[in-house]
Amino acid sequence: MNYNRFLKNNLIKKVTPNIAQIKHQLKRSQQDLQTAESTLGVDTTWALTIAYHAMIRACRALMYAQGYLPTAHQTHKTLVEFTKEFLGTPCSDLVAKLSRLRRKRHNFIYGGEDYVNYEEAQAALDSAKELIVEIKKIVN
Numbered sequence: 565m566n567y568n569r570f571l572k573n574n575l576i577k578k579v580t581p582n583i584a585q586i587k588h589q590l591k592r593s594q595q596d597l598q599t600a601e602s603t604l605g606v607d608t609t610w611a612l613t614i615a616y617h618a619m620i621r622a623c624r625a626l627m628y629a630q631g632y633l634p635t636a637h638q639t640h641k642t643l644v645e646f647t648k649e650f651l652g653t654p655c656s657d658l659v660a661k662l663s664r665l666r667r668k669r670h671n672f673i674y675g676g677e678d679y680v681n682y683e684e685a686q687a688a689l690d691s692a693k694e695l696i697v698e699i700k701k702i703v704n
Contacts, residue, residue, distance in 0.1 A: 565650060567632065575642040576632040586703060589625035593618045593696050600689055608685035609678050615688040616665040622699040623647045623662075629703045640666055647699075655698055661691045 570576040596618035604611040623643040627634065630650070634642045644666055648659040665688055671677040680688075 565630070567630075567646070567649075570632075570642065570646060574635055575637060576627070576634055576646065579628075579631060579633050581629055581631050586625045586628045589621045589628065590696075590700060590703065593621035593625070593692075596621060597689070597692055597696070600685075600692070604682070604685055604689065608682055609672055609680045611685040612665065612680045612688040613669050613672055615685070615692040616662075616669045618692045619662050619665065619695050622696045625703050626650060626699045640670075647695075650702075651698065655695075658691060658695055658698070661687075662695060665691070 567576060571578070596614050600611045600614035600618060603614060620640060620643055623646070624634070627643060627646050632646070634646075644659065644663050647662070648656070651659060668677075668680070672680075
């Protein structure tokens with residue numbers, strides 16, 4: 565994989581992979597999934613947001629495993645784009661869902677948009693589970 569555009573634009577930096585950090589991110593992504601599931605019946609918008617964060621943690625694990633870290637500039641967008649480039653066409657629909665969830669989460673956190681229906685939140689959980697499985701296949 566060629567990550568020169570990420571490096572050139574100072575979106576990622578090269579690091580030595582940290583196995584403990586990779587494991588922590590994957591473990592935490594599973595905990596986030598459980599929290600999202602338990603939140604689903606109480607607050608669908610938060611459930612979607614937590615499911616998204618579970619996905620982001622898995623994306624971090626993927627990036628760490630490749631020997632990179634995101635910089636502070638456009639971190640979430642960079643994680644999504646890095647994951648898209650790494651996973652490629654077989655997972656393009658799944659990464660597109662992640663990208664839409666990134667925007668929804670952003671609008672909720674920063675724009676005050678606060679309505680996600682149950683089906684949408686459940687779909688986010690399903691996508692998070694699927695992405696985490698795909699990333700674990702690569703990282704483990």
